Amino acid sequence: MNEIESETTKLSSDKPYIQFQNVSKKFGNFTAINDLTLDIFNNEFFSLLGPSGCGKTTLLRMLAGFEKPTNGRILLEGEDISNIPPHLRPINMMFQSYALFPHMTVEKNIAFGLKQDKLPSNKINQRVDEMLELVELTEFSKRKPNQLSGGQRQRVALARSLAKRPKLLLLDEPLGALDKRLREQTQFELMNIQEKLGITFIIVTHDQEEAMTVSSRIGVMDSGNVIQVSTPNNLYEAPATKSVAEFIGNVNLFEGIYKGFDDIGTKLKCEHSESIVYSSQSIDAKNGSKIWLAVRPEKLEIFKSPPDYKYNILKGTVIDIGYGGSFSTYHVKLPNGNMISVIRANRERTSEKSITWNDEVYLHWSSKSAVVLTE
Amino acid sequence: MLSKYIFNGRNAVIAVPYIWLLILFLFPFLIVLKISFAEPIIAIPPFSSFFHWDGSFWPTIQASFYNYVFILEDSLYLNAYLSSLKIALISTLITLVIGYAIAYSITKAPTRWKGLLLLMVILPFWTSFLIRVYAWIGILKTEGLLNLMLLSLGITDQPLTIMNTNLAVYIGIVYSYLPFMILPIYANIEKMDGSLIEAAADLGCRPFKTFWKITIPLSIPGILAGCFLVFIPAVGEFVIPDLLGGTETLMIGKVLWIEFFSNRDWPLASAVAVILLAMLILPIMYYQKSQEKAIS
Numbered sequence: 001m002n003e004i005e006s007e008t009t010k011l012s013s014d015k016p017y018i019q020f021q022n023v024s025k026k027f028g029n030f031t032a033i034n035d036l037t038l039d040i041f042n043n044e045f046f047s048l049l050g051p052s053g054c055g056k057t058t059l060l061r062m063l064a065g066f067e068k069p070t071n072g073r074i075l076l077e078g079e080d081i082s083n084i085p086p087h088l089r090p091i092n093m094m095f096q097s098y099a100l101f102p103h104m105t106v107e108k109n110i111a112f113g114l115k116q117d118k119l120p121s122n123k124i125n126q127r128v129d130e131m132l133e134l135v136e137l138t139e140f141s142k143r144k145p146n147q148l149s150g151g152q153r154q155r156v157a158l159a160r161s162l163a164k165r166p167k168l169l170l171l172d173e174p175l176g177a178l179d180k181r182l183r184e185q186t187q188f189e190l191m192n193i194q195e196k197l198g199i200t201f202i203i204v205t206h207d208q209e210e211a212m213t214v215s216s217r218i219g220v221m222d223s224g225n226v227i228q229v230s231t232p233n234n235l236y237e238a239p240a241t242k243s244v245a246e247f248i249g250n251v252n253l254f255e256g257i258y259k260g261f262d263d264i265g266t267k268l269k270c271e272h273s274e275s276i277v278y279s280s281q282s283i284d285a286k287n288g289s290k291i292w293l294a295v296r297p298e299k300l301e302i303f304k305s306p307p308d309y310k311y312n313i314l315k316g317t318v319i320d321i322g323y324g325g326s327f328s329t330y331h332v333k334l335p336n337g338n339m340i341s342v343i344r345a346n347r348e349r350t351s352e353k354s355i356t357w358n359d360e361v362y363l364h365w366s367s368k369s370a371v372v373l374t375e
Numbered sequence: 376m377l378s379k380y381i382f383n384g385r386n387a388v389i390a391v392p393y394i395w396l397l398i399l400f401l402f403p404f405l406i407v408l409k410i411s412f413a414e415p416i417i418a419i420p421p422f423s424s425f426f427h428w429d430g431s432f433w434p435t436i437q438a439s440f441y442n443y444v445f446i447l448e449d450s451l452y453l454n455a456y457l458s459s460l461k462i463a464l465i466s467t468l469i470t471l472v473i474g475y476a477i478a479y480s481i482t483k484a485p486t487r488w489k490g491l492l493l494l495m496v497i498l499p500f501w502t503s504f505l506i507r508v509y510a511w512i513g514i515l516k517t518e519g520l521l522n523l524m525l526l527s528l529g530i531t532d533q534p535l536t537i538m539n540t541n542l543a544v545y546i547g548i549v550y551s552y553l554p555f556m557i558l559p560i561y562a563n564i565e566k567m568d569g570s571l572i573e574a575a576a577d578l579g580c581r582p583f584k585t586f587w588k589i590t591i592p593l594s595i596p597g598i599l600a601g602c603f604l605v606f607i608p609a610v611g612e613f614v615i616p617d618l619l620g621g622t623e624t625l626m627i628g629k630v631l632w633i634e635f636f637s638n639r640d641w642p643l644a645s646a647v648a649v650i651l652l653a654m655l656i657l658p659i660m661y662y663q664k665s666q667e668k669a670i671s
Contacts, residue, residue: 065576065577066576086573091577095570095573097568099573101589103592103593117579160578164578164579
């Protein structure tokens with residue numbers, strides 16, 4: 001965990017590009033953003049991740065200038081932009097609905113922003129051609145948006161928002177309307193474009209896999225605030241709270257009582273069993289207080305006979321097996337009724353000793369693979 | 376098998392309005408068309424008959440194009456047509472400017488006010504059209520409310536002559552047809568995707584320019600619908616020029632009325648009506664086409 005943490009601190013030593021300082025936004029009685037403070041750095045691919053209604057889109061709209069913060073300040077390169085109207089901000093946004101102008105061709109859509117800057121027409125044409133090439137839509141330049149497929153529209157929207165060469169690009173659920181295969185392909189295209197142009201990207205998404213794939217850092221949001229800001233890897237392996245652990249990927253949680261720390265690690269006594277389980281991670285908690293131990297499904301091992309380990313062994317029954325091709329997911333029921341999921345790679349094509357329904361199995365994890373969490 | 380197709384419930388529902396249109400629009404029009412080819416006579420009804428049965432199975436048709444030739448040769452009618460078109464066109468443009476402003480403001484109003492504002496637009500329909508036009512006489516005449524107000528405020532020292540002029544006709548038409556302009560434009564702007572306006576602002580477009588570059592072009596279907604709904608009935612308008620207009624006001628609706636009721640020349644009046652319809656068929660067809668395009 002420590003190596004990952006240092007990466008974040010290295011970034012923090014730079015001057016932040018965008019700063020939210022104690023920003024709140026209220027719509028009537030509803031608080032969309034609650035006293036939020038967040039720094040985003042130059043050249044980052046930053047994701048705002050959270051369930052719908054967590055305030056991530058509101059945050060993005062405040063950056064674009066469509067909403068004014070009720071309290072607090074938003075700084076861009078150290079300058080307060082809270083009161084600058086959207087058309088004067090050096091920020092461009094790619095809308096969730098793409099918001100392509102239906103009465104204009106692809107070409108005119110992309111040129112729209114450039115025309116507002118009163119650039120000479122040969123310069124505009126040159127830039128439009130460049131953008132069309134970037135998103136590989138050159139032969140579609142004369143079409144209207146309704147003559148394009150969803151994926152093509154998405155790329156026109158991207159080209160239009162990049163045409164003015166903004167220093168900061170905001171993307172509101174940019175891939176939400178695409179099907180799975182196209183979405184995955186476009187994720188990598190977005191990453192390439194971001195690297196190529198060296199623009200800071202801030203993307204709003206509710207899809208944690210997407211956020212993990214594309215971002216350099218993720219801010220996990222819930223009910224109007226950022227719970228944790230970190231690299232995808234760090235969020236997954238070292239979530240700060242139980243809710244982050246649950247939101248990012250799948251996790252098995254064991255509720256228990258904190259029993260101190262010894263040479264193996266943090267001791268946790270599970271509620272419904274006599275055994276003590278361990279995590280090598282330490283935690284700031286009082287003896288006897290309620291904590292959780294979290295293990296990701298792929299970090300659990302599954303055995304048909306008792307393995308040769310001294311601790312972190314649980315016995316259960318296989319209830320369900322989900323075959324996923326490259327891996328299988330086992331749902332194992334513990335004696336106390338809890339369901340544990342285990343992911344195992346299918347290394348062999350067929351296996352005679354394979355685990356099947358209703359088998360008695362033993363689960364084990366290394367104490368290094370588990371994290372302990374408070375609420 | 377075939378009857379099963381034709382007499383199902385769905386077709387029956389669609390058939391009702393079409394039968395209605397057939398009986399109350401198409402047949403009367405055919406009758407008017409027939410009369411327009413007749414000659415005026417002193418009788419009841421005051422025109423010669425179109426079909427003559429002289430023993431054979433098929434009737435002989437007696438049609439004369441005299442009325443049409445007469446209308447085309449007499450410059451009075453041509454002028455009346457042109458003047459009607461001009462008055463209707465100018466009124467439509469004024470109605471468009473006012474109507475667009477009102478429709479746009481309603482879409483920008485807080486949601487809780489919208490219903491009330493729209494209700495106010497259609498509220499005049501609760502009173503008879505005729506009474507509302509009459510009411511304008513009370514406002515516009517020399518000793519009317521408008522002049523009374525202007526004089527007492529000291530804005531003018533002579534009462535303005537508005538009544539019985541073309542200006543009064545314009546005021547009457549704009550007032551009467553305004554809701555027909557507001558409603559289609561409102562419906563169009565209301566359903567416009569707000570993120571387009573935000574996207575324009577995001578790309579550096581000032582609000583006023585966004586209005587011209589995005590809002591107006593995208594509301595063209597609404598504008599066209601409103602303009603046709605005002606222009607087409609305004610061309611043939613009779614009540615407003617008759618009540619508010621003066622001797623200078625030349626409109627085909629008035630000419631038609633005079634031919635019909637004062638001169639009792641039904642064939643000529645019918646011919647005037649048929650030519651008016653023929654003139655309006657082009658804009659009506661264009662309107663139809665634009666509506667079809669808007670739907671698809």
